[in-house]
Amino acid sequence: MSFVLEVDGVTKSFDVPLSSKPVLSNVTFQVKEGEFVSLIGPSGSGKTTLFHLIGGLDVPNLGEIRIKGRRTIGERGNIAYMPQQASLMPWLTVAGNIELALDIAGMDRKEARIKAREWLERVGLHGEIGDSYPHVLSGGMQQRVSFLRALLSPQPLMCLDEPFGALDALTRMQMQTWLLSLWEENRRSVLFVTHSIEEALLLSDRILILSTAPATIIREVVVPFARPRRDELWSDPTFNELKREIYDQLKP
Incomplete structure (x- = not known):
């Protein structure tokens, strides 16, 4: 086991x-x-x-x-950690927050940009939302981004x-x-x-x-x-x- x-x-x-x-x-x-x-x-x-x-x-x-x-x-x-508050980087867009997590994980920046957009579309946060900054999102949307960031981290x-x-x-x-x-x-x-x-x-x-x-x-x-x-x-x-x-x- x-x-x-x-x-x-x-x-x-x-x-x-x-x-x-x-x-x-x-x-x-x-x-x-x-x-x-x-x-x-x-x-x-x-x-x-x-x-x-x-x-x-x-x-x-x-x-x-x-x-x-x-x-x-x-x-x-x-570990990949998701706290009670989303704790997103306020100076980065939603897509930028996901890209940063992938970049830290060692992914090539161009590939990280493509993968971030793909995943945001999969979870219904594509288009204008991906280009928005965290403060304009509802609490639920912020937590979706936070969970996606944890999900895409390479930790087991x-x-x-x-x-x-x-x-x-x-x-x-x-x-x-x-x-x-x-x-x-x-x-x-x-x-x-x-x-x-x-x-x-x-x-x-x-x-x-x-x-x-x-x-x-x-x-x-x-x-x-x-x-x-x-x-x-x-x-x-x-x-x-x-x-x-x-x-x-x-x-x-």
């Missing part, structure tokens, strides 16, 4: 005046090739801290992190940190459907942080439930629904049963 990500016994605490604040405790899990895994847990349970450790922005006190079988603790540049793992959390409910549902359709075509390995149980069930192959801090994984839920996911999934009795079970796990 091929694992893109292996997190093994990761423990992390932060120094505070006169003491130490434990955040993660013996966290262990894997993400397989082409798998969509969601992390869900109470606020402050260390989900973003875990992303920082996986991305090499910080180092654990104990444990190992491996990407494609190689130890990557404290090493940056091994995409880490998405509550990418739809700042969107209104309708736009969020539209983005979930859009992300699913695009992900189905490419099947990149994804680690996805969300506070929404429904979102996790809709998108994921597996859901990992974190406890309160110091967080550890208290349950793994294998999502039983076939892909591609059906529009009527929300009314499926199993969907609602799993939603209640996960909610019960998250209750204080």
